[in-house]
Amino acid sequence: MAVVWVPALMRELTGGEEKVEVVGESMREVINNLDVTFPGFKDRVLDGNRLRPTLSVALDGIVISKSLLEPVKMDSEVSFLPNISGGSITISQWGL
Amino acid sequence: MTSVARQQYKVVGTSPIRHDGTDKVTGRANYGADIHHTGSLYGKVLRSPHAHARISGIDFTKALQHPGVKAIVTSVDLPPMEDKVMELGEEVINYRFLRAKILADKKVLYKGHPVAAVAAESSDIAEEALSLIDVTYEVLSPVLTAPEAMKEDASLLHDDLFTDEIGYKSDKPSNIAEHSQFMVGDVKTAFSQADVVIEREFTTATIHQGYIEPQNATAIWEPDGRLVIWCSTQGQFGVRSQVAELLQMSVSQVKVIPSEIGGGFGGKNPIYLEPLAALLSRKTGKAVKMVMKRDEVLEATGPAPGCYMRCKVGATNSGKIVAVEAYLAYEAGAFPGTPVGAGMRCMLSPYEIDNVLIDGYDVVNNKPKTAAYRAPGAPHAAFAVETVINELAEKLGIDPFEFRLRNAAKEGTRKVDGTSHPLIGYEETVQAAYDHPHYKASLGGPNRGRGVATGYWPNGGGPSSCTLSVNSDGSVSLIEGSPDIGGSRASISMQAAEVLGLPAESFNPSVGDTDSIGFTGNTGGSRVTYATGFAAYQAANDIKDQLINRAAVIWGIDKDQVTYNDGIIESKDDPGLRMSFKELAEQLNETGGPVSASASVSPMGAGAAYAVHIVDVEVDPETGKIDVLRYTAFQDVGKAVHPAYVEGQIQGGVAQGIGWTLNEEYFYDSDGRMKNVSLLDYRMPIAMDLPMIDVVLVEVANPGHPYGVRGVGEVPIVPPLPAIADAVYNATGVRFYDLPINPSRVVNALQCLKGDKK
Numbered sequence: 001m002a003v004v005w006v007p008a009l010m011r012e013l014t015g016g017e018e019k020v021e022v023v024g025e026s027m028r029e030v031i032n033n034l035d036v037t038f039p040g041f042k043d044r045v046l047d048g049n050r051l052r053p054t055l056s057v058a059l060d061g062i063v064i065s066k067s068l069l070e071p072v073k074m075d076s077e078v079s080f081l082p083n084i085s086g087g088s089i090t091i092s093q094w095g096l
Numbered sequence: 097m098t099s100v101a102r103q104q105y106k107v108v109g110t111s112p113i114r115h116d117g118t119d120k121v122t123g124r125a126n127y128g129a130d131i132h133h134t135g136s137l138y139g140k141v142l143r144s145p146h147a148h149a150r151i152s153g154i155d156f157t158k159a160l161q162h163p164g165v166k167a168i169v170t171s172v173d174l175p176p177m178e179d180k181v182m183e184l185g186e187e188v189i190n191y192r193f194l195r196a197k198i199l200a201d202k203k204v205l206y207k208g209h210p211v212a213a214v215a216a217e218s219s220d221i222a223e224e225a226l227s228l229i230d231v232t233y234e235v236l237s238p239v240l241t242a243p244e245a246m247k248e249d250a251s252l253l254h255d256d257l258f259t260d261e262i263g264y265k266s267d268k269p270s271n272i273a274e275h276s277q278f279m280v281g282d283v284k285t286a287f288s289q290a291d292v293v294i295e296r297e298f299t300t301a302t303i304h305q306g307y308i309e310p311q312n313a314t315a316i317w318e319p320d321g322r323l324v325i326w327c328s329t330q331g332q333f334g335v336r337s338q339v340a341e342l343l344q345m346s347v348s349q350v351k352v353i354p355s356e357i358g359g360g361f362g363g364k365n366p367i368y369l370e371p372l373a374a375l376l377s378r379k380t381g382k383a384v385k386m387v388m389k390r391d392e393v394l395e396a397t398g399p400a401p402g403c404y405m406r407c408k409v410g411a412t413n414s415g416k417i418v419a420v421e422a423y424l425a426y427e428a429g430a431f432p433g434t435p436v437g438a439g440m441r442c443m444l445s446p447y448e449i450d451n452v453l454i455d456g457y458d459v460v461n462n463k464p465k466t467a468a469y470r471a472p473g474a475p476h477a478a479f480a481v482e483t484v485i486n487e488l489a490e491k492l493g494i495d496p497f498e499f500r501l502r503n504a505a506k507e508g509t510r511k512v513d514g515t516s517h518p519l520i521g522y523e524e525t526v527q528a529a530y531d532h533p534h535y536k537a538s539l540g541g542p543n544r545g546r547g548v549a550t551g552y553w554p555n556g557g558g559p560s561s562c563t564l565s566v567n568s569d570g571s572v573s574l575i576e577g578s579p580d581i582g583g584s585r586a587s588i589s590m591q592a593a594e595v596l597g598l599p600a601e602s603f604n605p606s607v608g609d610t611d612s613i614g615f616t617g618n619t620g621g622s623r624v625t626y627a628t629g630f631a632a633y634q635a636a637n638d639i640k641d642q643l644i645n646r647a648a649v650i651w652g653i654d655k656d657q658v659t660y661n662d663g664i665i666e667s668k669d670d671p672g673l674r675m676s677f678k679e680l681a682e683q684l685n686e687t688g689g690p691v692s693a694s695a696s697v698s699p700m701g702a703g704a705a706y707a708v709h710i711v712d713v714e715v716d717p718e719t720g721k722i723d724v725l726r727y728t729a730f731q732d733v734g735k736a737v738h739p740a741y742v743e744g745q746i747q748g749g750v751a752q753g754i755g756w757t758l759n760e761e762y763f764y765d766s767d768g769r770m771k772n773v774s775l776l777d778y779r780m781p782i783a784m785d786l787p788m789i790d791v792v793l794v795e796v797a798n799p800g801h802p803y804g805v806r807g808v809g810e811v812p813i814v815p816p817l818p819a820i821a822d823a824v825y826n827a828t829g830v831r832f833y834d835l836p837i838n839p840s841r842v843v844n845a846l847q848c849l850k851g852d853k854k
Contacts, residue, residue: 005514008279009261018280019514044263052263053181054274061515062700065558079514080262082276082437082456 002030002072005079010045013038027057028068030078045080056081097743097791103735106662107593108803111740112600115585120356128312128328128355133383136314137166139369139376140222140386142212142229143396144204147238147462147768148251151202151231156212159228164221167379168229169372170212171199175344179256191341193431197465198342198371204233205253205430206464207769208395210368215376215384238462238768241299242404242425245271245461253430253460273432274458278440278512281451286419290410294487295421298480300817300835301761302402302427305469306752306780309358310388311397315373317381323350323374328357330364330579331618336610338367343374353609354579361752362468365618366398391773398467399762401427401434407480415494415502417485419451420444424477426458429465434458435473441513442814443477445552446500446522446706448509462768468620470749471553471810475756475817479835482549482818487831496548496822497530497708521732521796522706526550528794529708534728544714544725545826551709551814555702555807556621557800561614562631564592564639565692568685570678572598572639574605574632577616578624582809583741590737591629591803595636597663598677614696622807625737626702626798631695633802638693643680647673650680650687701800705807707731709750709815713823717846720839722758722824728790729815734798734806746812747789753816755781761836 001021006014014020022037024030035042045052049068056063058079064070072078119125156168177191195201200209212229216222239245239253252269259266260274287293313327323345329335332352340347357364369386376384388397406423422443426434436456444452489499504523510516529535529548539546561577576588589603616628640660647665648655651673659668665680667673684691712726729746736742759779763772772778797804817835825831830845 007262008277009264009275011279047181054260055262058513058515061518064700065698077515081513081515082440 001074002076002078004030004034005077007080010041013041013044024072026068026072027059027070030072031068054083056083097739097793103795103797103804105594105803106597107590107600108735108737109739111738112586112590114583115589115603115605116580125356127309127358128314128326129387131314131326131355131385133314133316136383136385137215137217137376137380138219138222138386139213139215139373139384140219140226141210141372141392142214142226142231143392144200144207144209144211146204146233146235147207148236148253149204149233150236151200151204151211152234153232154212155230159214159225162221162225162228164217165214165225166217167215167376168212169199169375169379171201173375174199174342174371189338190432194338195342197431198368206462208392208464209430210372210396213372213376215380239271240461240463240764240768241402242427242457242459242461245459246425246457253462257432257460271460272457273428273460276437276440276456278452278454280512283419283421283451283453286451287410290418291413292488292491293408293410294484294491295406295408296480296484296833298405298407298483298833300403300476300479302399302463303756303760303762304394304399304778305359305361305363306755307359307361307363310390310393311364311368312387313369313373314383314385315370315377316383317374317378321349324353325350325370325374326353326355327370328355328364330357330360330581330620332579332610333577333615334365334618335367335370339370339374342371351609351611354607357579357581360581360619361470362472362620363398365620366467368397390775394773394778395770396464398429398465400469400472401429401466403427403476405476405480407484409481409484409488411488411492413492415492415499417447417449417503420449420481422454422477422480424454424456426473426476427463427466428458428460429463430460431465432458432460434466435468438473439477441511442474442552442554443481444512445704446505446550447503448505449503452512454512463762470752470813474551474553474814475753478549478551478814479817479821482815483821483831483833486549486818486822497526500526500550518703519796519799520704520706521794524796525706525708525730525732525794528792529710529730532710532728532730532792534710534726534790539712541714543717543827544712545823545828546710546712547819547822547824547826548708548710549815549819549822551707551811552704553622553807553811553814554704555626556623557627557699557702558617558623559696559698560616560628560631561694561696562588562628562635563613563692563694564632564635566639566681566684566690568682570602570681572596572603574603575608575613576605576628576632577608577613578628579607579619581619582745583738584619584624584628587625587737587741588628588632592632592636594803595633595640596677597661614694622705622810623702626801626805626807627697627699629737629805630699630801631697634695634697635693638695639691642691642693643677646684646687646691647675647680650683699800701798703734703798703800703806705732705811707811707815709819711816711819711823713820713827715824715827715842720842720846722837722842724754724787724820726787728792729812730792730794731808731812732794732796732806733808734801735795735804736793737803737805739793742793742808743791745809746791749809749812750789750816751781751786753813754786754820757817757820757835757837759836759838761838
C-alpha cells in the first residue's frame with residue numbers, strides 16, 4: 001500500500017498519525033480512499049475536483065502537477081506540502 | 097572561478113560569447129520602453145497617497161476635460177470578480193485580489209495603490225490630468241509589520257479575509273491569511289534531552305529586487321477584438337492568462353509579445369500596467385504605452401517581504417542537532433500570498449533532524465503586494481536558522497563546517513515535508529569550502545571577521561517548449577518560450593548543439609510570443625536551463641532522427657545503416673557515404689523538404705541546489721561601515737552548461753544578498769509612507785562596494801536531466817544574510833538579529849557593548 005505523509009494541521013483526522021497507508025492506483029483514488037478511512041480528508045485537500053491551490057503534492061519525492069490522474073504505485077510515498085509561492089505566483093507546477 | 101567537474105562534453109561546459117551580446121552592448125536590443133507605435137497615447141497612473149483608506153468618491157470630470165486627455169479608467173471599468181482562485185497554467189491566483197491590486201475599488205491598501213489611469217497625447221499631459229482627479233479618502237490607521245498585523249485588535253485590511261489552515265477557516269476575519277505547519281517527531285522531549293539550546297528572534301526588512309528596467313506595457317486593442325500587448329515580463333503566457341481572465345476574454349484573443357527584459361529576479365512575474373494599457377486602448381482605439389518611474393517601481397510593484405521569525409535549535413555535546421522549533425511570519429503586503437511555505441520547506445533541507453516544529457504565517461499588511469525575489473522566502477529563514485547554528489557550533493567548540501557535516505542531509509534523508517532527498521551535493525559542497533584556502537587564510541588586520549553559512553533551493557521544472565528549424569546554410573533557428581533573463585538563449589542553444597554536434601554559434605536563438613511557441617511556464621524557480629533545456633534536447637534529438645532518415649533516403653540505404661556523430665552523418669558500411677550537417681542542410685528542400693522539430697515537455701525531476709559561502713568583512717568601529725573584503729561562493733550546480741554565466745549568476749546572487757544584509761530597506765514613516773523612493777536613498781550595492789566574488793563550482797550531476805543540470809540562479813542569494821552576519825559578529829563580538837546591519841545599527845550596538853549606551 002502507498003504511504004501518505006499527513007500534513008501536521010490535518011492529523012486530528014488521523015488520530016495524530018504522521019503517516020498512514022492507503023490503497024489506490026491514482027492520486028484521486030488515494031484521496032477518495034483516505035476520505036473513507038478518515039472522513040473529511042478529501043474536503044481538506046481538494047477544492048472542488050482539484051487539489052487545493054495552496055497545496056502541492058509530492059509523489060515519491062517529486063512534486064507533481066496538480067493532476068489527480070497521476071498513477072500511484074503500491075510502494076509509493078505521497079506528501080501534501082504547502083506551495084512554494086513567490087507572491088501571487090504559485091510554483092507548484094514547476095516541480096518546486 | 098574554479099570547477100570540480102566530473103563529466104565532460106563538447107559544447108556543454110564551455111563558455112561561448114552570448115548570442116544577444118552585440119545587441120545589448122550596442123543598445124540595439126528592444127526593451128519595453130523602446131516600443132513605439134504611430135499615434136500612440138501615453139498612460140499614467142493616479143496612486144493613493146495613503147497607506148490605508150476608504151475611497152468615498154472619485155471625480156475625474158475636470159481631468160477628462162483637460163486638453164489632450166483621451167480616456168480615464170477606474171475600477172468600474174474592470175469586470176467584477178468573485179472570490180475566484182484559478183489555476184491558469186503555472187499560476188494560482190485569486191482574481192478578486194488581482195483586480196483590487198490593478199485598480200483599487202472601495203479601499204486603498206498601500207501608498208502607491210492605483211486608483212485611476214489616464215491616457216493622453218503625451219506623458220506630461222497625462223501627469224497634469226492626474227492632478228485634476230479628485231479622490232475623497234477616509235484615512236484609516238495602517239499596519240506595517242507582521243506582528244502588528246497579527247494582533248487581535250489590529251486594523252483589518254480585508255473584512256472578508258479569514259485564516260486558512262488547509263481548508264479550515266477562522267471564525268473571525270483576520271490579517272493572517274494562512275497558517276501552515278510542519279511537525280516531525282517529538283520536539284518537546286528532544287529539547288529536554290539536548291545539551292545546548294539556543295533561541296533567537298529575527299526581523300528582516302522589506303526590500304526590492306532592484307531590476308534596472310522599470311515595468312512597462314504597450315497595448316493595442318484591435319478593431320476585431322484582439323488584444324496585443326508588448327511588455328517586459330518573466331512569462332508572456334502568465335501575462336496572457338492573467339489579462340484574459342481579468343478582462344473576461346479568451347486567451348486566444350490575447351497575444352503577448354515579450355520584449356527584452358532589463359532584470360526581473362522574480363519581480364516581473366506579476367502584472368501591473370498591462371490591463372490598464374489594454375482598457376485605455378479599448379476606450380481610445382489607439383495604442384497606449386505606459387512606463388513606470390522609479391518611485392512607482394519601488395512603491396507599487398512587488399518587493400520581497402519583511403518578516404518576523406523565532407528559531408530555537410537544540411544539540412548534543414557531540415554536535416548532533418536533535419530538535420528545531422521555528423516561527424515564521426512573512427508580510428504579504430496588501431493581498432495574501434507570501435513565500436513563507438518556501439522558507440519553511442527550505443530552512444532545514446541542508447540537515448538531517450528528527451524532531452522539528454515549524455509554524456508559518458502569511459500576513460497581510462499595508463505595503464505593496466509582495467512578489468518573488470530570487471529563492472523567494474528562503475533567505476529569510478536561512479538567516480534565522482543558520483545564525484543559530486553558527487552560535488551553537490561556537491558554543492560547542494566545533495568548527496561550523498564540521499558541525500554542518502555531522503548533521504548533513506544526504507541522499508535518502510527525509511525532509512520536514514515528508515519527502516526524501518534524491519541525489520544531492522550538500523556534503524561535497526561543504527567539504528569544498530572546508531578545504532578551500534580562503535577558509536584558512538589570515539584575516540590580515542583588526543576589526544575583521546570571517547563568516548560562513550549554507551543554503552538550499554529545490555529548483556523547478558514544469559512546462560516548457562522549444563522549436564528548432566534547420567536552415568540551408570547549416571545554422572539552426574531556435575525559438576524558446578522562456579524570456580531570456582539570465583542567458584538562456586545560450587544555455588538552451590548549447591544543449592541542442594551538444595546533441596547535434598554543432599558549435600553554439602551555429603544557433604540563432606530567439607524568444608517566442610504567445611502565438612509562436614508552445615506554452616512555457618514563467619522564467620523563475622531556477623527552471624529554465626533545466627526544463628526548457630530539456631525541450632531543446634528532445635527537439636534536437638528529433639532533428640537528429642529526421643536527418644538520419646533523410647540521409648538514408650538520399651543514399652538509398654536503410655536508416656539503421658546511418659550514424660550521426662559530432663555533426664557528421666555517415667554510412668556504417670560505406671566510408672564514401674559521408675556528409676556534414678551543413679552539407680545535408682543544403683540539400684533538405686530538394687530531398688523532401690525542410691526539417692524542423694518542436695518539443696513541449698514538463699520534466700519534474702529538477703535537482704536541488706546547495707550553496708556554501710565564506711565571507712570576510714572589516715567593520716569601522718567609528719562609523720559602523722562594513723566593507724566586504726573577500727567572498728567565496730561554493731555551489732553544487734549539477735552541470736554548468738555555460739560556466740561563465742553560472743559564475744555570473746552566483747556573483748549576482750551574492751551581490752544582492754550583500755545589499756539585503758547591509759543596506760537595503762524600505763524605510764516607512766508611521767503613516768506607512770515609504771521615505772526612500774529613489775535609488776539614491778534605497779541603497780543597493782554598486783561595484784565599488786563589492787570585492788571580486790570568487791566562485792567554486794561543484795558538479796554533482798542531477799540524475800533527472802540528460803546533462804545533469806541543476807538550476808543555479810536562486811540559491812546564491814540564500815547564504816549571504818547569515819554568512820555576513822556571522823562575519824560581522826566575528827569582527828565585533830556582536831550578533832545582529834535584525835536586517836539590515838546598517839552603520840547606525842552597528843554603531844549603536846558597539847556603543848552598547850562598550851557600555852556607552854543602553
